[in-house]
Amino acid sequence: MKTTITRRAAFAAAVVLAGTLAGCSGTAGTQAPTASAIAVPDKWTGGNVTLTLWNDNAAMKGAADLFNAQHADQGIKIEFSPNTDLAKSVRNAHSAGNPPDIFATQTADLAGYIAEDIATDLAPYFPSIEKDYAKATLDAVSLGGSKYGIPASDIPTFTLxxxxxxxxxxxxxxxxxxxxxxxGKKLKTKGISVFNVAGEDPTTYTYMAWEAGAKWWELKDDGWNVNIDTPETRRAAEYFDEAFSNGLFSKISYAEYSAMMQEYNTNKIAARQLSTWQTKGMQANLTTGLGKWVPAPNLAWKGQDTVNAAFTRVYAVDSKTKNKDAAVFAAHWLSTNADSVAALASPQTGLGWFPAVADPSPYIATSAPKALLGDNINQWDPVVKKAVQTRATDWTWDLTTPVPSPNSRTSGAKQ
Structure with missing residues (x-):
């Protein structure tokens, strides 16, 4: 099905439909043409400011504490609050007029925050800081000449x-x-599933269609083109049809996470696609399954090069903040300072977040799940480097695109 929405109608709903924020959304170096550039300083000199920072995981506190320790003499500090129902809390606080200055989110959800005028455009700040970030993460926060967030974490994916x-x-x-x-057909004869797909999670299918070359939403010619009936989308759909028809994939829900981990422990599920940060939870929840896993580049469609599709984590700044300059200063520091990046990247004490910085190579070893990989640890560095190099950036999220569920291939609380 291909539908064209006229430009007049589409323009009025552009942010709602376009979502985030890559591909047809513009390039990393594009700036809002009418806004004056605002330099982000290396040192805060803007007076006493207390910023509020929200995330759904308490492990971000370590990076916030580092920020406070290193800026104690500059009059700026962060009050960090973990919030498990982050999206609802951010919306409620924004409506009430007392939102957090900064909140962590992801590009698949950012579309809604833009449409509701919660996330504010930060494009004027980027001329002085865009050199610090990987191109894929800059593309991910870009919509035309606007940039709705500071890149927080890249999501390079691979196969275990x-x-x-x-x-x-x-x-x-x-x-x-x-x-x-x-x-999978060979393993089925041994009672082993080659893969698991939770029925409530649409993202594996979404990402595989993306990797095949599908583009469900595009701003083209006179409007937004919605095109979900393409050879690329059908290729992914037929793949899943074959896998499920032949009983090759298990279908354990993330509501049964312990049972899923037990299947990995007992060699009943043979592979998993995931990103660096998810290895933290997998390592923590496996017992007899530890040491058996080897990372490899993301699977490729036959005849195509390896590419991996995923969202990007973002520090969004609320449009009602009275401390916009300070919020951008802090978000930039959190996402680029070596100590902060290392703290967030740690799979033991941090979030396992892979850095969004232009050169993440110094942090790859920090994210390595040594117990999970065992003797296969030497494959971590080359596989993660390849995953970074092959990140897909040509997808546009919209409010109807399936977004990463809390427990998906590349998102969520369950890891």
Whole structure:
């Protein structure tokens, strides 16, 4: 199905439909043409300011504490509050007129915050700081000449294989989605699922269609084109149809997370697609399954190069803040300062967030889940580097696109 919405109608709803924020949304270097540039300083000289920062995970406190310690003599500090129902709390606080100055979110959700005028445009600040960030993360916060957030974390994705399972069954690690299904057919005869897809989670399908080349929403010619019936989308749909028809994928819900982890422990599920930060939870929840897993580049569609699709984490600044300059200063520091980035990247004491910085290579070792990988740890560095290099950036989120669920391939509380 391909639908064209006229430009007059589309323009009125552009932010609602466009969402975030990549691909047809503009390029990383594009700035709002009418706004004057505002330099983000290396040191705060703007007087005494107390900023509020919200995130849904208490492990961000370590980075906030570092910020406060290193800026104690500059009059600026962060009061951090964890909030498990973050989206609802941000909206309620904004409506009540007392929102957080900064809140952590992700690009798949940012569309709604833009449409509701909660997230504010930060484009004037970027001429002085865009050099600090990876291009994929800059693209992810860009909508035309606007930038709705400071990149907080990149999400390079890859495949984890239970090497013991594949070795014991004489199956080479697949490199394409098609070969992955063939491996699944062999493993099924041993009572093993090659993969798990939770029924409530649409993102694996969304990302696979994206990686195949699908573009469900595009601003083109005279309006927004909605095009979900394409060969690329059908390729992903037919793939899942074959996998489920043949019983190759298990379907354990994330509501049964403990049961899912037990299947990984007992070699009943042989592979998982995920990102660096998710290895923290997997490592913490496995017992007998530790040490068996080997990372490999994201699966590719046959005939195409490896590419990995995912959202980007963002520090959004509320449009009602009275401390916009200070909020941008703090968000930039949190996402680029070496101590802060290392604290957030730690899979033991931090969030396992992969840095959004232009050169993340110094932090790759910090994110390594040593217990999970065991003797396969030497594969971590090259696989993560390749994942960073092959990040997809040509997707536009909208309010009807399935967004990462709390427990999805690349999102959520369950890891």
């Amino acid at each position: 294989f239970n090497k013991e399972v594949f070795d014991q069954n004489g199956i080479a690690l697949p490199t394409t989605y098609e070969d992955f299904l063939e491996a």
